[in-house]
Amino acid sequence: MSDTTTDTKKENMVMEHLVSLTYRERLTPNLNRFVDELLEGRLVGHKCPVCGRVYVPPKGYCPLDVVATGPENEVEVSDTGTLTGFTIVTPVAYYGQKETQPFVYATVLLDGADTPLGGQDITGIAHDQLRAGLRVKAIWLPKKDRKVEGISNRGFGGLGEVITSFEATGEPDAPRDVYKEHIF
Numbered sequence: 001m002s003d004t005t006t007d008t009k010k011e012n013m014v015m016e017h018l019v020s021l022t023y024r025e026r027l028t029p030n031l032n033r034f035v036d037e038l039l040e041g042r043l044v045g046h047k048c049p050v051c052g053r054v055y056v057p058p059k060g061y062c063p064l065d066v067v068a069t070g071p072e073n074e075v076e077v078s079d080t081g082t083l084t085g086f087t088i089v090t091p092v093a094y095y096g097q098k099e100t101q102p103f104v105y106a107t108v109l110l111d112g113a114d115t116p117l118g119g120q121d122i123t124g125i126a127h128d129q130l131r132a133g134l135r136v137k138a139i140w141l142p143k144k145d146r147k148v149e150g151i152s153n154r155g156f157g158g159l160g161e162v163i164t165s166f167e168a169t170g171e172p173d174a175p176r177d178v179y180k181e182h183i184f
């Protein structure tokens with residue numbers, strides 16, 4: 001056996017491993033501010049000085065007008081809103097799945113905001129009663145129990161363990177004009 005053959009065999013050696021990497025990074029200043037307020041029970045965003053759209057959480061810019069926004073553009077929005085769309089997920093058993101019963105994955109447009117929040121749970125109402133236009137209100141955990149570990153710069157990550165779900169307010173449904181731009 002020549003040396004060349006041995007070297008070729010070595011190059012083709014493959015070892016399979018499962019690896020885990022943990023990234024730690026600081027939240028962006030805008031998201032950090034959002035999280036501070038969230039822990040205090042307030043939802044804040046930035047209002048574009050050109051078009052007036054309110055982004056929640058704040059992006060630090062309006063992508064439509066290409067203008068930067070900052071603390072001077074901060075506004076508080078309501079913790080009530082309108083359900084704009086939803087999916088009812090029937091869990092199947094797989095590794096790591098904690099849900100056993102069908103649950104809701106909903107999008108809520110908060111009053112005063114122009115960007116909807118995805119991935120919200122809607123509780124206290126039968127699933128066959130869910131509909132776009134349903135008026136809902138955030139259910140906040142007690143201040144001492146709030147956690148925001150799940151919120152990251154990468155894809156935001158929802159409202160962490162601060163707002164557990166939204167419940168119907170009992171108000172009449174919002175007119176379609178309120179949410180028609182946000183249905184998906």
Ligand SMILES: [Zn+2]
Pocket residue numbers: 048049050051052053062063064065066
């Ligand atoms: Zn704008």
